[in-house]
Amino acid sequence: MANIISDETIEYVGILAKLELSGEEREQAKSDMGRMLDYIDKLGELDTTGVEPMSHVFPVQNVFREDVVTNGDEREALLANAPEQKDGMFVVPKTFA
Amino acid sequence: MAREYETVIGLEVHVELATKTKIFCGCSTAFGAEPNTQTCPVCTGMPGSLPVLNRQVLEYAIAVGLATDCEITRHAKFDRKNYFYPDNPQNYQISQLYLPICRNGGVEIETAEGGAKRVGIHEIHMEEDAGKLIHDEWADCSLVDYNRSGVPLIEIVSEPDMRSAEEVIAYLEKLRLIIQYLGASDCKLQEGSMRADVNLSVREAGAEKFGTRTEMKNLNSFKAISRAIEGETERQIDLLESGEKVIQETRRWDDVKGESYAMRSKEDAQDYRYFPDPDLVPVVVSDEMLEEIRAKQPEFRTEKMKRYREEFGIPDYDIEIITASKHMADLFEAATAICGQPKKVSNWLMGETLRLMKEREVEVEDLRFSPENLAKLIALTDAGTINSSVAKEVFEAMFGENADPEKYVEEHGLKNVSDEGALQKTVEEVIAANPQSVADYRNGKEKAIGFLVGQTMKAMKGKADPAAVNRMLKELL
Numbered sequence: 001m002a003n004i005i006s007d008e009t010i011e012y013v014g015i016l017a018k019l020e021l022s023g024e025e026r027e028q029a030k031s032d033m034g035r036m037l038d039y040i041d042k043l044g045e046l047d048t049t050g051v052e053p054m055s056h057v058f059p060v061q062n063v064f065r066e067d068v069v070t071n072g073d074e075r076e077a078l079l080a081n082a083p084e085q086k087d088g089m090f091v092v093p094k095t096f097a
Numbered sequence: 098m099a100r101e102y103e104t105v106i107g108l109e110v111h112v113e114l115a116t117k118t119k120i121f122c123g124c125s126t127a128f129g130a131e132p133n134t135q136t137c138p139v140c141t142g143m144p145g146s147l148p149v150l151n152r153q154v155l156e157y158a159i160a161v162g163l164a165t166d167c168e169i170t171r172h173a174k175f176d177r178k179n180y181f182y183p184d185n186p187q188n189y190q191i192s193q194l195y196l197p198i199c200r201n202g203g204v205e206i207e208t209a210e211g212g213a214k215r216v217g218i219h220e221i222h223m224e225e226d227a228g229k230l231i232h233d234e235w236a237d238c239s240l241v242d243y244n245r246s247g248v249p250l251i252e253i254v255s256e257p258d259m260r261s262a263e264e265v266i267a268y269l270e271k272l273r274l275i276i277q278y279l280g281a282s283d284c285k286l287q288e289g290s291m292r293a294d295v296n297l298s299v300r301e302a303g304a305e306k307f308g309t310r311t312e313m314k315n316l317n318s319f320k321a322i323s324r325a326i327e328g329e330t331e332r333q334i335d336l337l338e339s340g341e342k343v344i345q346e347t348r349r350w351d352d353v354k355g356e357s358y359a360m361r362s363k364e365d366a367q368d369y370r371y372f373p374d375p376d377l378v379p380v381v382v383s384d385e386m387l388e389e390i391r392a393k394q395p396e397f398r399t400e401k402m403k404r405y406r407e408e409f410g411i412p413d414y415d416i417e418i419i420t421a422s423k424h425m426a427d428l429f430e431a432a433t434a435i436c437g438q439p440k441k442v443s444n445w446l447m448g449e450t451l452r453l454m455k456e457r458e459v460e461v462e463d464l465r466f467s468p469e470n471l472a473k474l475i476a477l478t479d480a481g482t483i484n485s486s487v488a489k490e491v492f493e494a495m496f497g498e499n500a501d502p503e504k505y506v507e508e509h510g511l512k513n514v515s516d517e518g519a520l521q522k523t524v525e526e527v528i529a530a531n532p533q534s535v536a537d538y539r540n541g542k543e544k545a546i547g548f549l550v551g552q553t554m555k556a557m558k559g560k561a562d563p564a565a566v567n568r569m570l571k572e573l574l
Contacts, residue, residue: 018181056174061381062380067154071122071137086236087240090240091239092230
């Protein structure tokens with residue numbers, strides 16, 4: 001494996017992804033990530049001069065909607081899945097001191 | 098020995114677009130609805146839902162780009178910006194990082210010295226707004242309303258070309274005017290339809306390299322922006338003078354306390370793990386699409402000022418004030434089109450309108466009287482149906498609740514007494530009651546007639562045409 005993921009990197013990526021990993025999972029993730037990067041490095045061996053980056057896998061472009069209101073009030077359905085609700089809103093842990 | 102410092106400022110301006118629906122779904126963007134009643138699976142991030150771009154958002158973004166001298170990206174796309182926060186139901190914001198719709202533009206501003214300066218625009222990209230968090234003080238929790246989630250925004254990113262608060266305000270006013278003229282947004286800072294984040298660093302005068310910058314948020318008036326710039330400049334200079342370092346971070350401005358505090362360390366772009374959004378297909382801007390939008394561009398301020406000079410013959414100063422707001426210019430043109438008297442329309446706008454706006458602290462966008470009613474008021478005074486002081490009273494009623502001047506005059510019995518007989522009777526009474534003034538006038542004291550006109554107006558409870566009273570007095574004397 002050419003790419004070695006450090007403990008600091010996996011820790012930082014864990015914070016960004018909001019993941020808490022056990023020691024075993026952490027080692028597994030480090031090795032998986034290293035192998036993924038090796039695989040991506042393979043692409044670096046190709047000469048891509050003059051090749052536009054692909055932005056989509058299908059040859060489709062310009063799919064638009066017109067600026068017309070089509071949706072009504074579906075609040076009840078929306079909140080049906082909420083673990084907790086109050087005054088028509090989702091209740092979440094306090095976000096700001 | 099004090100060192101000289103230079104402040105370097107760049108702006109990120111978010112503008113809420115005036116579309117009827119959200120950027121990727123058919124939910125209404127109307128303001129003030131009950132929480133979560135304008136939401137759907139798309140803007141609440143339900144699995145399996147698919148976003149589709151609102152064509153109007155693209156057209157507005159291109160229109161703003163063309164008006165700010167940008168290159169339009171002919172092959173643009175959307176990316177996902179990943180972060181976790183409850184106001185962001187998908188755990189990513191759909192934005193544009195790699196191929197934003199507009200790039201390399203700029204606008205000219207006037208500097209304090211009266212010169213012109215170009216502020217570069219790095220890019221303009223389209224993105225979606227987040228939901229609104231309401232903090233429940235009692236229950237120690239937060240509540241989320243997703244009505245704003247998915248409301249279309251454009252973010253205008255300037256180059257770090259500004260050097261003072263004055264330049265920042267001039268730049269913002271310029272952008273606001275352009276966008277209002279386009280009808281792409283109402284750009285109200287107080288209500289958040291225009292939001293400016295200030296990126297600021299200081300460096301020793303003459304230094305090549307930029308200093309470490311901070312980003313300041315929560316600035317919702319021009320005054321707050323000015324104060325925050327002053328405060329942050331001072332804070333950074335103090336740090337450097339005492340041998341400390343400026344930390345790259347996001348700070349929140351508290352306008353009440355007049356100081357800022359650190360919110361979080363500033364993320365790098367890679368922390369957001371951007372990648373192309375596979376749910377949205379690329380946007381290809383054809384020549385036809387571009388020409389169509391270009392053809393629809395409105396007349397901007399400079400052209401409008403030129404046309405007003407040629408067409409209406411009103412003073413430059415009036416033109417300056419009227420065209421400083423799209424709303425005022427629209428009012429002026431519509432009222433003039435009805436009554437054909439540009440000078441009189443301009444006088445009402447420059448005089449009573451500005452006076453009442455100042456007195457009642459009304460913003461120009463919130464003016465409520467219609468051009469039709471202003472034209473009616475002018476017609477009433479022209480016909481001599483009401484005199485000028487009554488006209489002012491009627492205008493106040495129009496200014497407050499867009500009262501119809503014809504009805505108002507009728508209901509309040511404000512018409513001039515046109516009955517010559519009644520007028521003559523009153524004038525005769527006034528002459529009989531004021532022999533001294535009459536004698537003064539006859540002895541050559543021209544001014545004495547003013548007193549007699551005043552007495553007659555008073556006797557008629559203001560409902561007479563002063564010119565007619567004057568004429569009749571002279572006849573009878």
